[in-house]
Amino acid sequence: MTESGTQTDEQTVSALVMKGISKRFGPVQALSDVSLTVRRGTVHALVGENGAGKSTLMKILAGVYRPDAGTIEIEGLRRSFERPEQALEAGVSMIYQDLDLAQHLTVAENVFLGNEPKGKLPFTVDSRAMAENTARIAASFGFDIDPMAVVGELATGDCQVAEILKALARKASIIVMDEPTSSLSEKEVERLFTIVRQLRDKGLCVIYISHRLEEIIGLADEVTVLRDGRVVHSGGIGQLNIPAIVRYMVGRELTDFFPARDVKAGDAAVKVSNLSSGKRIRDIGFEIRRGEIVGMAGLVGAGRTEVARAIFGIDKKTSGVISLDGREVSIESPADAIANGIAFLTEDRRRTGLCIGLACSWNITLAGLDRIGMRRIISPARENKVAEEIGTQLLIKWVGPEAPVDSLSGGNQQKLLIARWLLCQSRFMIFDEPTRGIDVGAKKEVYTLLNKLAEQGKAILFISSELPELLGVTDRILVMRRGRMVGNLKTSETTQEEVMHLAAVEN
Amino acid sequence: MGKFVRQLLPFGSLVLIICILSALRPDTFLTADNFLNVLRRSSVYGIVAIGMTFVIISAGIDLSVGSMLALAGMVGAAVMAAMGQANPQAGTFVTGTIAGVIIGALCGLGNGLLITTLNLQPFIATLGTMSLFRGIALVMNRGQPINVSEYTYLGEGILLDVPVSVIIFAAVTAVAAFILRYMKLGRYTYAIGSNREAAFHAGVNVKFNLVCIYTLIGLLTGIAAMIQVSRTVSAQPTAGLGAELDIIAAVVIGGASLSGGQGTITGTIIGTLLISFLRNGCTLLGISTDAQFIVIGIIIVLAVAVDQLARARAKTSEKIV
Numbered sequence: 069m070t071e072s073g074t075q076t077d078e079q080t081v082s083a084l085v086m087k088g089i090s091k092r093f094g095p096v097q098a099l100s101d102v103s104l105t106v107r108r109g110t111v112h113a114l115v116g117e118n119g120a121g122k123s124t125l126m127k128i129l130a131g132v133y134r135p136d137a138g139t140i141e142i143e144g145l146r147r148s149f150e151r152p153e154q155a156l157e158a159g160v161s162m163i164y165q166d167l168d169l170a171q172h173l174t175v176a177e178n179v180f181l182g183n184e185p186k187g188k189l190p191f192t193v194d195s196r197a198m199a200e201n202t203a204r205i206a207a208s209f210g211f212d213i214d215p216m217a218v219v220g221e222l223a224t225g226d227c228q229v230a231e232i233l234k235a236l237a238r239k240a241s242i243i244v245m246d247e248p249t250s251s252l253s254e255k256e257v258e259r260l261f262t263i264v265r266q267l268r269d270k271g272l273c274v275i276y277i278s279h280r281l282e283e284i285i286g287l288a289d290e291v292t293v294l295r296d297g298r299v300v301h302s303g304g305i306g307q308l309n310i311p312a313i314v315r316y317m318v319g320r321e322l323t324d325f326f327p328a329r330d331v332k333a334g335d336a337a338v339k340v341s342n343l344s345s346g347k348r349i350r351d352i353g354f355e356i357r358r359g360e361i362v363g364m365a366g367l368v369g370a371g372r373t374e375v376a377r378a379i380f381g382i383d384k385k386t387s388g389v390i391s392l393d394g395r396e397v398s399i400e401s402p403a404d405a406i407a408n409g410i411a412f413l414t415e416d417r418r419r420t421g422l423c424i425g426l427a428c429s430w431n432i433t434l435a436g437l438d439r440i441g442m443r444r445i446i447s448p449a450r451e452n453k454v455a456e457e458i459g460t461q462l463l464i465k466w467v468g469p470e471a472p473v474d475s476l477s478g479g480n481q482q483k484l485l486i487a488r489w490l491l492c493q494s495r496f497m498i499f500d501e502p503t504r505g506i507d508v509g510a511k512k513e514v515y516t517l518l519n520k521l522a523e524q525g526k527a528i529l530f531i532s533s534e535l536p537e538l539l540g541v542t543d544r545i546l547v548m549r550r551g552r553m554v555g556n557l558k559t560s561e562t563t564q565e566e567v568m569h570l571a572a573v574e575n
Numbered sequence: 576m577g578k579f580v581r582q583l584l585p586f587g588s589l590v591l592i593i594c595i596l597s598a599l600r601p602d603t604f605l606t607a608d609n610f611l612n613v614l615r616r617s618s619v620y621g622i623v624a625i626g627m628t629f630v631i632i633s634a635g636i637d638l639s640v641g642s643m644l645a646l647a648g649m650v651g652a653a654v655m656a657a658m659g660q661a662n663p664q665a666g667t668f669v670t671g672t673i674a675g676v677i678i679g680a681l682c683g684l685g686n687g688l689l690i691t692t693l694n695l696q697p698f699i700a701t702l703g704t705m706s707l708f709r710g711i712a713l714v715m716n717r718g719q720p721i722n723v724s725e726y727t728y729l730g731e732g733i734l735l736d737v738p739v740s741v742i743i744f745a746a747v748t749a750v751a752a753f754i755l756r757y758m759k760l761g762r763y764t765y766a767i768g769s770n771r772e773a774a775f776h777a778g779v780n781v782k783f784n785l786v787c788i789y790t791l792i793g794l795l796t797g798i799a800a801m802i803q804v805s806r807t808v809s810a811q812p813t814a815g816l817g818a819e820l821d822i823i824a825a826v827v828i829g830g831a832s833l834s835g836g837q838g839t840i841t842g843t844i845i846g847t848l849l850i851s852f853l854r855n856g857c858t859l860l861g862i863s864t865d866a867q868f869i870v871i872g873i874i875i876v877l878a879v880a881v882d883q884l885a886r887a888r889a890k891t892s893e894k895i896v
Binding site: 405412423434 | 756757758759762765766769770772773774775776777778779780836837
């Protein structure tokens with residue numbers, strides 16, 4: 069038990085008690101009789117597969133949705149939220165996965181957005197007070213951030229600090245963080261953990277939603293596991309380890325987390341030499357053989373995505389030769405790349421992947437209309453059939469191929485994008501953080517899929533920030549640091565430490 | 576489900592307006608003559624609205640359509656006048672018509688190139704060309720209209736009991752609907768409007784498709800312009816003043832979203848007819864053209880507000896997590 073744990077034994081009133089919460093969306097029962105108790109001064113982890121109901125539960129807490137049944141008590145008082153503002157006033161602050169800040173305003177302006185201290189004249193705002201208060205709150209927690217910095221220019225880690233300051237400025241007592249580490253570098257993750265522990269030690273509760281179970285073990289005091297809209301376990305982190313949590317999440321053992329593979333790599337399918345793109349990446353060269361999965365490791369900002377963008381024709385190359393199956397190819401645009409059999413699953417599916425308002429089937433066929441014989445005329449009926457088939461193959465959970473994309477969970481949206489590239493029957497596939505923000509079960513499905521693609525003779529470049537998955541899935545690992553390639557390691561002969569060392573340490 | 580309801584609303588409103596007007600003026604409103612007249616009057620702006628549908632779905636806008644109407648008409652009429660108004664042959668009229676249509680397409684192409692190569696926002700680019708095209712139309716003949724007294728077929732001609740302008744309107748509607756639903760240009764229009772970056776990453780040639788879209792609306796505006804010229808047997812440099820408002824309103828009332836990714840040809844037709852019947856009703860009820868501005872303005876705001884409400888409600892009930 070942590071120190072704060074013994075402190076809260078004295079208090080009989082919990083910070084938050086949600087009891088018997090149920091919520092239905094059309095045919096889907098998102099939550100059934102879910103109860104959650106969070107005590108003051110604790111970090112409470114909320115885990116579960118995608119679609120288990122975590123986001124729905126938190127959105128009910130934040131006043132975005134109304135529950136069909138159940139009660140919410142904050143500090144012993146029964147609350148019912150009609151609008152999100154009421155939840156904010158009650159001390160509940162949500163920090164979403166895609167942060168919610170105004171990019172063109174400063175940190176101080178964001179922190180006090182909607183809550184600005186009034187100036188001397190009517191209708192004015194006291195900017196100095198805003199900056200001073202922001203600095204004060206930041207100092208009391210030991211955060212180093214410039215209140216006058218413009219948010220759009222900050223790194224993700226600093227943006228998160230701004231969001232936390234925003235919550236603190238509103239005197240939040242319950243802070244909910246949804247997948248806070250998915251876009252952070254290792255260093256920023258450490259910093260976040262320190263911040264979370266500080267918040268806890270000052271008596272706040274932090275509800276921490278994450279798919280990264282190693283983080284949960286290291287950080288949380290208590291954990292609640294949801295599965296299919298119900299609570300399957302709730303209690304202290306005490307004796308739990310990762311396999312135990314996974315077992316609760318998926319209801320079965322997940323042995324062999326990384327599926328085995330026995331693929332004999334063939335001839336060189338992809339050869340990249342002397343690839344440079346301005347100052348971002350310089351002199352990158354590597355080979356991928358047919359049936360090989362090559363990983364790309366590196367810190368955030370090392371240039372991994374930039375390599376993919378240069379190969380795919382998004383960024384201009386200042387030098388470099390790309391050959392596929394022995395023949396040099398000229399790629400000036402994504403259309404060229406796709407025509408040459410290259411696929412690129414981007415890391416930010418909302419911004420560069422999905423067309424949110426459009427149907428699933430439209431999203432699936434977008435890059436491959438020519439491939440499915442719809443070069444001139446599109447047949448919606450056949451399109452739906454094709455989408456249905458590939459959806460079944462990838463086990464996509466949806467109402468149907470005509471459903472809009474935003475009705476799918478994150479993991480299923482990711483599968484949708486994979487379906488898009490499968491349809492193109494590419495020979496060289498680049499996956500950029502394909503398992504980001506998706507749950508344990510879906511991750512394993514992605515790994516199995518990657519193996520299957522390799523078995524089919526495709527060449528795969530797998531960019532990832534999760535070293536365990538790189539070591540579990542790839543044949544070789546390329547390491548990037550500051551725009552250059554500093555390592556080309558055989559996976560079976562290397563370790564996490566060696567990769568990390570190459571990625572992080574200057575020599 | 577939400578999409579169906581959203582299309583039902585403008586259609587329902589259209590039916591409602593027709594019913595109300597039928598009740599108020601059964602003798603003058605509910606006649607075949609009047610309906611045909613309304614259809615005929617809808618053709619010019621309606622054809623442009625079809626093009627505007629593509630533009631708005633692509634998350635763009637074209638404010639220069641009114642000016643294009645004037646310029647295309649003036650050039651078409653000028654060609655006809657130059658080729659011999661005194662002894663007009665069918666060939667003169669055909670050539671003039673084609674000239675007008677081509678000018679429209681060229682204006683549209685110009686808009687498209689400004690937007691894609693100079694990366695100007697459509698609002699800004701077409702605000703500029705709105706002024707430019709209008710200026711050229713005015714200067715061409717020193718502010719004077721150009722008469723083409725025998726050029727009546729497009730505007731007044733009848734083919735198989737249907738006005739020629741209505742036939743052209745119907746044909747344009749059918750072709751546009753086909754392109755939007757069954758051809759790549761249509762599909763890519765939706766994709767670009769929904770998420771331009773994502774479309775680009777999926778291999779869509781965004782710039783090329785945008786140029787096509789703006790050229791298309793230009794082409795359609797050229798056709799509409801020549802019908803307009805034929806209807807008044809003269810090209811007015813002041814034609815189409817304020818047209819962009821009615822046209823954009825028609826598309827938005829029909830269910831398209833100004834932020835892109837949504838809209839249908841059917842919706843635009845309904846929106847066009849709604850505004851036409853409203854104006855027709857106002858005239859029959861004795862409401863002055865000035866006062867009509869108030870009526871149309873209220874309708875536009877109501878239509879968009881109701882649509883936003885329906886959209887917001889659909890969002891909170893459909894979401895699965």
